Amino acid sequence: MPQAADRSIDESIQIRAFDAPLGAEVIGLDLSKPLSQADFARIHRAHLDHHVLVFRDQRITPEQQVTFSKRFGPLQIHVLKQFALAGHPEVLIVSNVLENGKPIGLGDAGHFWHSDLSYKETPSLGSLLHAQELPKVGGDTLFSNQHLAWDTLPEHLRRAVEGRRAEHTYLAKYAELQKRSPWRPNLTPEQIAQVKPVVHPIVRTHPENGRRALFVSEHFTTRIIDMPEDESRALLDEIFAHSVKPEFLYRHEWRDHDMVFWDNRSVMHLAAGTPDDERRKLYRTTIEGDAPF
Numbered sequence: 161m162p163q164a165a166d167r168s169i170d171e172s173i174q175i176r177a178f179d180a181p182l183g184a185e186v187i188g189l190d191l192s193k194p195l196s197q198a199d200f201a202r203i204h205r206a207h208l209d210h211h212v213l214v215f216r217d218q219r220i221t222p223e224q225q226v227t228f229s230k231r232f233g234p235l236q237i238h239v240l241k242q243f244a245l246a247g248h249p250e251v252l253i254v255s256n257v258l259e260n261g262k263p264i265g266l267g268d269a270g271h272f273w274h275s276d277l278s279y280k281e282t283p284s285l286g287s288l289l290h291a292q293e294l295p296k297v298g299g300d301t302l303f304s305n306q307h308l309a310w311d312t313l314p315e316h317l318r319r320a321v322e323g324r325r326a327e328h329t330y331l332a333k334y335a336e337l338q339k340r341s342p343w344r345p346n347l348t349p350e351q352i353a354q355v356k357p358v359v360h361p362i363v364r365t366h367p368e369n370g371r372r373a374l375f376v377s378e379h380f381t382t383r384i385i386d387m388p389e390d391e392s393r394a395l396l397d398e399i400f401a402h403s404v405k406p407e408f409l410y411r412h413e414w415r416d417h418d419m420v421f422w423d424n425r426s427v428m429h430l431a432a433g434t435p436d437d438e439r440r441k442l443y444r445t446t447i448e449g450d451a452p453f
């Protein structure tokens with residue numbers, strides 16, 4: 161729910177914070193039009209302040225989504241290239257739709273809490289998801305504020321993770337997802353070579369807003385470096401549980417043509433799920449970020 165505008169009414173763009181611990185609606189911007197430097201600066205600032213931005217009713221082409229996304233940095237191409245939109249390698253189709261029995265996109269993206277591409281040396285700065293076809297029920301996306309998760313982490317957990325690093329791998333839940341859904345193809349040796357495990361700090365400092373954030377997820381984080389396996393598992397489980405407490409969450413209920421732009425350095429997200437008999441299709445672009453520190 162939009163709460164308060166932080167820009168006066170006569171100016172073209174308004175940023176309305178949601179009544180939630182993160183997220184804001186951007187009003188008055190048509191993403192099909194070239195973005196002025198002033199508007200870019202405004203959106204950039206809002207993205208750093210609110211972590212999730214919602215642009216309503218954007219009638220834009222995939223090309224226009226790519227152009228807007230690239231204003232924030234180079235785009236990353238998902239390892240599952242078979243789910244890229246034809247002619248647009250940077251656009252990942254997120255969809256549960258099957259055509260002739262075959263998936264047209266990645267249907268179980270976001271089944272577990274995660275930050276996009278945390279399994280890369282340079283994980284994503286942010287992702288943009290544009291609604292193409294929405295279910296009549298379900299299909300929400302949840303976002304959790306990882307600055308708040310760090311700020312409120314109990315002292316004993318802070319001490320346990322401070323200065324430590326953890327391993328992230330794309331393959332952590334792959335076999336489990338493959339068993340339960342038709343959307344996970346067998347990976348080729350080339351694809352496996354692209355997703356070698358990486359190590360990142362458990363608490364990262366946001367390179368632009370300077371705030372600290374938890375940076376581990378149930379989807380991709382497998383173990384804490386230099387810690388016995390059972391201790392590492394128990395600690396990660398405690399942190400995962402804390403990091404998605406209800407008081408850190410914004411739940412996005414999609415509307416037609418919504419564009420949602422989130423900061424993967426500040427938030428984790430989760431696809432809440434879509435009934436099997438409902439169709440859902442969105443286009444995702446993913447902007448490359450820095451190596452976490």
Ligand code: SIN
Pocket residue numbers: 254269270271276287299300301429430431432444
């Ligand atoms: C994702 O994890 O990028 C997809 C989220 C969603 O489908 O809601």
